[in-house]
Amino acid sequence: MILRLSNRACVLSGSARLKSTLSTFFDEMGKAGIILKSASTGIFENLALEDWIHDHVDLQNRSMLLLWRNCPVVVIGRHQNPWQECNLPLMRRLGIPLARRRSGGGTVYHDFGNINMTFFTSKKKYDRHRNLKVVTGALKALRPDLDVAATDRFDILLNGNHKISGTAAKLGRTSAYHHCTLLCSVERSVLSSVLKSNASEVIKSNATPSVPSPVKNLLDVDPTLDSNIIMDAIVSQYNNEFGFDGPVITVDPTHEALMPGIQKMAQDLQTWDWIYGKTPKFSVCTSIVVNDVNIKLDMVIKNGTVEQCAMEIPEDWLPSEMVNEFTSALNGSRYCSNEAALLVAAFMRTHSMTDDVAEKIHRLCAGVVSVM
Numbered sequence: 190m191i192l193r194l195s196n197r198a199c200v201l202s203g204s205a206r207l208k209s210t211l212s213t214f215f216d217e218m219g220k221a222g223i224i225l226k227s228a229s230t231g232i233f234e235n236l237a238l239e240d241w242i243h244d245h246v247d248l249q250n251r252s253m254l255l256l257w258r259n260c261p262v263v264v265i266g267r268h269q270n271p272w273q274e275c276n277l278p279l280m281r282r283l284g285i286p287l288a289r290r291r292s293g294g295g296t297v298y299h300d301f302g303n304i305n306m307t308f309f310t311s312k313k314k315y316d317r318h319r320n321l322k323v324v325t326g327a328l329k330a331l332r333p334d335l336d337v338a339a340t341d342r343f344d345i346l347l348n349g350n351h352k353i354s355g356t357a358a359k360l361g362r363t364s365a366y367h368h369c370t371l372l373c374s375v376e377r378s379v380l381s382s383v384l385k386s387n388a389s390e391v392i393k394s395n396a397t398p399s400v401p402s403p404v405k406n407l408l409d410v411d412p413t414l415d416s417n418i419i420m421d422a423i424v425s426q427y428n429n430e431f432g433f434d435g436p437v438i439t440v441d442p443t444h445e446a447l448m449p450g451i452q453k454m455a456q457d458l459q460t461w462d463w464i465y466g467k468t469p470k471f472s473v474c475t476s477i478v479v480n481d482v483n484i485k486l487d488m489v490i491k492n493g494t495v496e497q498c499a500m501e502i503p504e505d506w507l508p509s510e511m512v513n514e515f516t517s518a519l520n521g522s523r524y525c526s527n528e529a530a531l532l533v534a535a536f537m538r539t540h541s542m543t544d545d546v547a548e549k550i551h552r553l554c555a556g557v558v559s560v561m
């Protein structure tokens with residue numbers, strides 16, 4: 190199964206004949222500590238790799254570190270509301286996808302200038318302080334003058350005031366993982382603009398809120414660093430801290446034969462029902478001004494779907510019968526701009542109305558869609 194083994198690195202690849210899955214391969218290796226690097230930059234493949242390892246690898250007698258990077262993406266926590274956390278219309282324009290991870294915590298932006306690390310252990314050995322010590326120790330080993338320290342909430346701060354790393358975790362019955370980011374050279378203007386919600390003021394919910402902080406890239410303070418040097422330093426520090434001596438194994442998370450079931454795991458993470466539908470119930474309460482008329486809009490959204498919708502519209506502006514039909518058409522639909530647009534198009538086709546009324550319905554819809 191090992192295709193290439195050079196010094197301290199090896200690559201697991203699909204073209205080799207497989208005798209075992211990744212978990213039995215690790216059992217045969219017999220190492221207490223294993224370091225993996227993902228060959229993918231796709232968020233859904235990488236989150237699926239985490240899930241697969243968590244569910245299938247024996248972590249009772251072994252610890253693992255997975256290093257990975259992604260193309261631009263916004264990653265929300267398990268119990269968050271994406272409409273409250275990020276600017277979805279802007280992300281659609283920029284072609285930046287949204288992912289929901291299985292761990293809790295807040296929303297972060299990833300691109301190739303951000304390193305992710307996942308520390309897998311048994312639940313007993315789960316120790317976020319020690320893992321973050323690996324990261325700060327690696328940075329200090331590279332540049333002794335860097336002022337980097339972990340906080341009580343498991344962020345890592347640079348110079349005591351700028352966040353360079355955020356943490357989240359998933360604790361299973363017997364195994365656990367702690368994953369964290371490290372800002373090396375991300376596009377900071379993109380990070381701040383996509384993490385600014387266009388709808389947070391009109392949403393009420395009990396979803397986990399993010400804790401925004403000023404952020405900095407490590408390369409802004411030391412341009413001689415780069416992500417590969419930093420990843421190498423983290424590998425050495427992990428081996429030193431835990432007394433391991435494993436090579437770095439590159440693994441391709443699309444490799445179904447090596448990790449049976451992993452493709453389904455990646456597909457599940459990409460469904461609308463997981464990304465948006467898992468949002469805790471919330472309400473939207475806003476006013477839209479159309480032709481100087483103030484329209485009050487109230488919606489309750491459950492499982493990402495409009496459960497209740499009410500509009501207060503003056504009778505002389507739009508007949509209440511039309512308003513009722515329009516709001517009932519929205520009921521039961523996904524809280525999603527594409528679906529709302531399709532729904533309005535169908536509504537227009539199936540209801541006869543004057544041009545004036547059609548224009549008003551269009552504007553009403555634009556107002557509703559602007560908060561989606």
Ligand SMILES: Nc1ncnc2c1ncn2[C@@H]1O[C@H](COP(=O)(O)OC(=O)CCCC[C@@H]2CCSS2)[C@@H](O)[C@H]1O
Binds near residue numbers: 352370
């Ligand atoms: N990439 C990255 N790294 C560090 N901090 C970030 C990043 N992106 C945004 N932020 C800042 O953190 C807050 C949110 O902080 P908050 O503390 O609310 O959330 C987190 O830190 C979650 C970290 C999740 C790590 C996982 C590891 C693998 S998949 S994602 C945000 O508003 C920004 O100010």
